[in-house]
Each structure stands twice: as structure tokens, then as C-alpha cells.
Amino acid sequence: MNDREKLWVACARAVHDATPPVDVARGRQLLLEAQRSLAPRARTRLRWRICLAAASVATMLAIVRFVWLRPLTFECAGAEAGAWLATDGTAELPLRFSEGTVVVLAPDSRGRVDELRTRGARVVLERGTLRAQVTHRLRSDWRFVAGPFEVAVTGTALEVGWDPVRERFSTAVTSGAVKVMGPSVGSEVTVREGERCDVDLARHTMQLSRLSQPATAALPELVAPAPGPTAPAAPAPVPAIRLVPPKHTRAPAPAVRWTILEEAGRYDEALAAVDRAGVDATIAAANDDELLRLARLARAAGDTAVATRALMACRHSFAHTASAGVAAYELGRAASPSAARWFAVYLEEQPDGPLAEQASGRLFEALELAGRHADAVAAARRSLARFPNGPYASMARRLIDSPPK
Amino acid sequence: MRGPLARGEICALPFDGDDAALIEAVRAGQPDAVAALYDRHVRAIHGMVFRVLGPERDRDDVVQDVFVRALESLPKLRDPSALRSWMIGIAVMTIRIHLQRRRRQRWLRFLPNHELPEPEAPSDESAGDELKEVWAILGELSPDERIAVVLCRFEGLSLDAAAAACAMSVATLRRRLARGQSKFLARAARRPGLSRWFEGAQ
Numbered sequence: 001m002n003d004r005e006k007l008w009v010a011c012a013r014a015v016h017d018a019t020p021p022v023d024v025a026r027g028r029q030l031l032l033e034a035q036r037s038l039a040p041r042a043r044t045r046l047r048w049r050i051c052l053a054a055a056s057v058a059t060m061l062a063i064v065r066f067v068w069l070r071p072l073t074f075e076c077a078g079a080e081a082g083a084w085l086a087t088d089g090t091a092e093l094p095l096r097f098s099e100g101t102v103v104v105l106a107p108d109s110r111g112r113v114d115e116l117r118t119r120g121a122r123v124v125l126e127r128g129t130l131r132a133q134v135t136h137r138l139r140s141d142w143r144f145v146a147g148p149f150e151v152a153v154t155g156t157a158l159e160v161g162w163d164p165v166r167e168r169f170s171t172a173v174t175s176g177a178v179k180v181m182g183p184s185v186g187s188e189v190t191v192r193e194g195e196r197c198d199v200d201l202a203r204h205t206m207q208l209s210r211l212s213q214p215a216t217a218a219l220p221e222l223v224a225p226a227p228g229p230t231a232p233a234a235p236a237p238v239p240a241i242r243l244v245p246p247k248h249t250r251a252p253a254p255a256v257r258w259t260i261l262e263e264a265g266r267y268d269e270a271l272a273a274v275d276r277a278g279v280d281a282t283i284a285a286a287n288d289d290e291l292l293r294l295a296r297l298a299r300a301a302g303d304t305a306v307a308t309r310a311l312m313a314c315r316h317s318f319a320h321t322a323s324a325g326v327a328a329y330e331l332g333r334a335a336s337p338s339a340a341r342w343f344a345v346y347l348e349e350q351p352d353g354p355l356a357e358q359a360s361g362r363l364f365e366a367l368e369l370a371g372r373h374a375d376a377v378a379a380a381r382r383s384l385a386r387f388p389n390g391p392y393a394s395m396a397r398r399l400i401d402s403p404p405k
Numbered sequence: 406m407r408g409p410l411a412r413g414e415i416c417a418l419p420f421d422g423d424d425a426a427l428i429e430a431v432r433a434g435q436p437d438a439v440a441a442l443y444d445r446h447v448r449a450i451h452g453m454v455f456r457v458l459g460p461e462r463d464r465d466d467v468v469q470d471v472f473v474r475a476l477e478s479l480p481k482l483r484d485p486s487a488l489r490s491w492m493i494g495i496a497v498m499t500i501r502i503h504l505q506r507r508r509r510q511r512w513l514r515f516l517p518n519h520e521l522p523e524p525e526a527p528s529d530e531s532a533g534d535e536l537k538e539v540w541a542i543l544g545e546l547s548p549d550e551r552i553a554v555v556l557c558r559f560e561g562l563s564l565d566a567a568a569a570a571c572a573m574s575v576a577t578l579r580r581r582l583a584r585g586q587s588k589f590l591a592r593a594a595r596r597p598g599l600s601r602w603f604e605g606a607q
Binding site (some may be wrong): 004007008010011012014015016018019020022023024027028030031032034035038 | 436439440443444447448451452455456460465468469472473476477533535536539558559561590593602
């Protein structure tokens with residue numbers, strides 16, 4: 001044992017020898033008294049911990065909801081989601097969304113922000129063109145609906161156009177990629193960066209082509225004002241891909257009702273199912289909702305005759321119902337020479353219906369297109385009086401101020 | 406053999422089971438089990454607390470605190486057969502908290518360490534000069550160095566057992582022990598009370 005070890009041993013022995021006796025009885029008594037208060041303390045502590053954990057979870061959920069699950073917002077001259085937005089022939093209308101996406105409604109266009117969600121929005125383009133610069137985020141989900149077409153976007157710059165009169169859809173993508181769903185494109189078609197997709201429902205054609213110029217100027221025929229109902233249809237894009245095969249080459253008839261296929265977005269197959277079952281039989285078996293859906297499906301496929309038959313059947317078989325009113329409105333939208341009459345019928349049958357604002361606007365628009373300026377001005381005055389801040393208000397004021405042609 | 410009980414005194418009934426049975430009894434809420442736990446371990450715990458802290462007034466409070474913490478933590482004890490080493494671990498933790506709290510109190514008083522007496526209030530007049538010197542030197546070590554020196558040099562624990570009690574690796578404990586021993590020996594050589602032990606050792 002060296003000297004240092006001896007020192008340690010001496011120290012250890014000394015401290016052990018100096019250790020005083022312990023008062024066991026007193027210590028035990030104190031411990032037993034302390035133990036009696038331990039159980040309530042433990043219960044209180046457990047209760048506090050549960051409360052604290054619940055509060056933490058609630059706070060975390062609130063933060064998650066506030067930061068991640070909060071629906072987007074957008075700025076556009078005080079407009080709200082669901083309100084129709086229309087532009088005149090000169091100005092664009094930018095919509096700036098809270099996560100950075102910008103959607104610009106081109107001149108002579110009409111649309112609305114249909115739904116604001118946490119990871120995107122659904123924007124409906126009724127006619128004209130819109131350009132969008134979508135901010136890419138994790139699980140972004142933006143939808144642009146143009147007529148029967150839907151464009152799904154996660155992050156890209158694109159332009160979407162829809163001409164409801166000529167039933168022509170177009171989208172051009174300058175960055176990223178989008179998926180287009182709708183009639184005549186199969187289940188869906190992917191349009192990638194530098195490509196554009198044109199669909200002509202009247203001719204059942206779709207064309208995918210390379211962009212030769214910036215997307216902002218890629219859709220001149222759609223940016224231009226929509227022609228009147230009697231305007232001749234524009235020539236189809238060449239070369240075009242015929243997407244709808246002849247009837248005899250269609251897939252074997254599945255025993256699935258056309259309504260199920262239509263709900264699934266399989267429009268071509270839904271039409272084939274209607275063909276197989278027979279249009280008359282389908283109309284005879286359909287309820288009011290199915291008749292309206294059949295009319296929309298037929299219109300999207302360019303079959304205005306079937307669409308009109310379905311709508312008229314809805315009016316006859318379900319007269320004095322809300323569906324009959326909607327059928328009148330849809331008949332007016334078919335741009336027929338009697339459009340004004342059908343919009344007037346809708347307003348007469350359902351003056352406070354959900355489509356009253358659109359019907360009153362479309363009524364004076366149709367009267368003006370039909371050359372009945374005085375009637376159009378009177379209808380415009382009624383529309384303006386009833387909906388002074390609606391999407392048709394500026395158009396009504398211009399019409400009222402304009403001289404007779 | 407105990408004498409008759411005084412009025413109001415609580416007596417632990419003999420508990421002849423092993424540590425595992427004792428823990429089961431405490432968990433089951435048997436009133437005599439807590440007393441038996443105390444009786445079985447208080448001398449070892451009290452001795453260790455005394456040898457680390459010296460003749461401090463707070464010594465009994467620290468011992469009491471060790472047992473209260475043990476009762477609170479008993480549901481977490483996985484291996485009842487390791488009760489003794491588990492109790493030593495709780496004692497080390499309680500002593501460390503006590504020492505650290507005392508250092509913080511010093512710091513809050515804005516006084517340098519060397520101006521404060523260590524131990525704070527030596528009450529045991531019977532302790533010799535050499536012992537007072539020993540605790541004075543221990544008081545100049547950090548809490549971790551002090552505990553490492555006492556566990557390994559005065560309590561006779563192996564490095565493994567001391568490291569387990571301190572909840573640290575053997576390598577860490579060895580470093581702290583080496584630093585503590587080095588400081589202790591250097592200061593002991595300068596202390597007049599301990600020089601005799603040094604001379605005797607030499």
C-alpha cells in the first residue's frame with residue numbers, strides 16, 4: 001500500500017468512526033407521517049398532469065388547425081368565395097390567395113372561387129380565360145373547373161380557357177404539370193410543361209401540342225369575346241386526335257348504369273351506356289335530378305338534341321318543382337333563340353331561386369343579343385335594382401347607358 | 406431487543422421477507438412495510454449522507470428526503486431485488502440536489518466560496534481537527550467530484566457500483582474521481598491538521 005492509499009484508508013476510517021448514531025424511531029415516525037400525505041399528493045399531481053397534457057394537446061391541435069388546416073383566403077375588391085366575378089373587355093381581375101397563388105381572370109371572362117380549402121381552392125371558369133401561378137406546397141390541391149372539364153394542379157403556371165358557346169376547352173402549361181379530367185379525354189390526360197391541350201366537344205377532338213409561345217397568349221380564340229349563339233363554329237385544330245371511337249368499337253357493355261359512370265367522371269362510358277339503353281328509355285326511367293344530369297352530359301358531348309329532350313322531359317314530368325325551374329334555366333343557357341324566354345320562365349317560376357341572380361343577368365344579355373334593346377334595358381333595370389352589387393351590375397349599367405342600336 | 410412502546414410511538418412489526426417481498430408489501434399498502442423499509446436501509450443511507458455532507462444540520466432532512474423520494478418512485482422500480490443499489494442511487498441524487506442548491510444559494514448571496522465556512526454549521530464538537538479538515542476539503546470540490554471521492558474512497562464502492570449509483574458511465578465517473586482525488590490530495594498536503602496523517606502515511 002503506498003502513502004496515498006494509506007491516507008485514504010485513514011480518512012475513510014476516521015469518517016466512519018465519526019458517523020453518529022441515527023434516531024431511527026423519530027425518522028420512522030416522520031416518514032410514516034409523510035407517507036400519509038403522499039397518496040393525495042400523487043393523485044393531485046396525476047390530475048394536474050392529465051390536465052396539463054389535455055391542455056397541451058388542445059393547444060397543439062389549435063396551432064395545427066390555425067397553421068395547417070386554416071382554409072385559404074383571397075383578396076379581390078371585397079369579393080367572397082362563391083360570388084361570381086366578371087370582367088369587361090378591357091381589364092383583368094387578379095385574385096391573390098393567402099398562400100401566394102395568383103389567379104388572373106382575363107378580359108371578358110366570368111368565374112368564381114367556388115370553394116376555399118386548406119391546401120388549395122376550386123375555381124370555376126364559366127367562360128373566357130384565366131391564368132394561374134399556383135404556389136407549390138406539400139399536398140397542394142387546386143382545381144380549375146371549366147365547363148365539364150376539371151384541371152387538377154399541385155404547383156404550376158397555367159392558363160385555362162373555356163368557350164361555352166363553341167364548347168371548346170383549352171389549357172396551356174408553362175411550368176409543372178396538370179391533369180385534365182372531363183369528356184373526350186378518357187379518364188384523364190396529363191399536360192406537362194410546355195404543352196397545351198385543346199378539346200372541341202362539338203367535334204369530339206382533343207389535341208395535345210407543344211407551346212410555341214408563352215401561355216399568356218396561347219389561347220387567342222378563347223381570350224376573345226364569345227360570339228353570339230348564331231356564330232359559326234371555329235375550325236377544329238389540325239392535326240387532331242379522334243378520341244371517341246365509333247360506336248361499334250366501344251368496349252363491351254358493362255351492366256353499370258350511366259349515372260354511376262357519370263358520377264365517376266367516366267363521361268364517354270356514361271354516354272355509351274345511354275346509347276345502349278336507348279335515349280327514350282333512359283329519359284322515361286330517369287328522375288328529375290337524373291334528367292338534369294343527362295342534359296349536362298349530352299350537352300358536354302355536343303348532343304344538344306338529347307340535352308333539350310331531357311330538359312323538356314324534366315319540365316313536363318316534374319312541373320312546378322325546383323328541378324323544372326332549373327331545366328328552364330338550362331334551356332336558356334343552351335343559347336337557343338328562345339333563351340330569353342326560358343330565363344324569364346325561370347324568374348317567373350322561382351323568383352327567389354338560387355339561380356335568380358344569374359337568370360336576371362342572362363335575361364337582359366339574351367334580349368340584347370336578340371336585338372330587343374328596349375326589353376333588354378328594362379330587364380337590366382330590374383336586375384340592377386334587385387342585385388346592385390352582383391356580377392351583372394356593371395354590364396347592366398353599361399347597357400342602360402348605351403344608345404339603342 | 407426493544408423495550409415497551411411509549412404512548413403514541415409507532416413500531417414496525419418484524420418483516421421477515423426479502424427485498425422483493427418488502428417492495429410488494431409497500432406497493433400493497435401494508436403499513437408495517439414502509440417502517441420495515443426505513444429500518445432496513447436508514448443506517449446505510451444516513452451513514453453515506455453523513456460522510457458526504459459532514460456534520461450538517463440539514464443531514465436528517467436529506468435522509469428523510471431520500472426515503473420520501475423512494476416511496477414516490479417505488480412504482481418505477483423494475484427489479485425489486487436491486488432495492489439497495491436503487492436506494493443508494495436515490496440518495497446520491499438527493500445529495501447532489503442538496504449540494505447544488507447550496508451552491509446556488511451561495512451564488513445568490515454574491516459571496517466567493519472561500520469566504521463561506523464549509524460545512525455550513527459544524528455542530529458536532531466531537532469531530533476532531535483532522536475530520537473538520539477532511540470535510541473542508543470536500544467542500545471545495547464540485548458536487549460530482551465530492552460524491553465520486555466519497556463513494557469510491559470512503560464507502561468502498563467499486564467503480565461500476567458507484568457509476569450506477571451516480572447514473573453515469575464508468576469513464577465519466579473515473580474522470581471525476583481522478584480530478585477529485587487530485588484536488589483532495591493537493592489541498593490535504595497544505596492543511597496543517599492533515600499533515601500529521603500525511604507524515605504518518607509517509
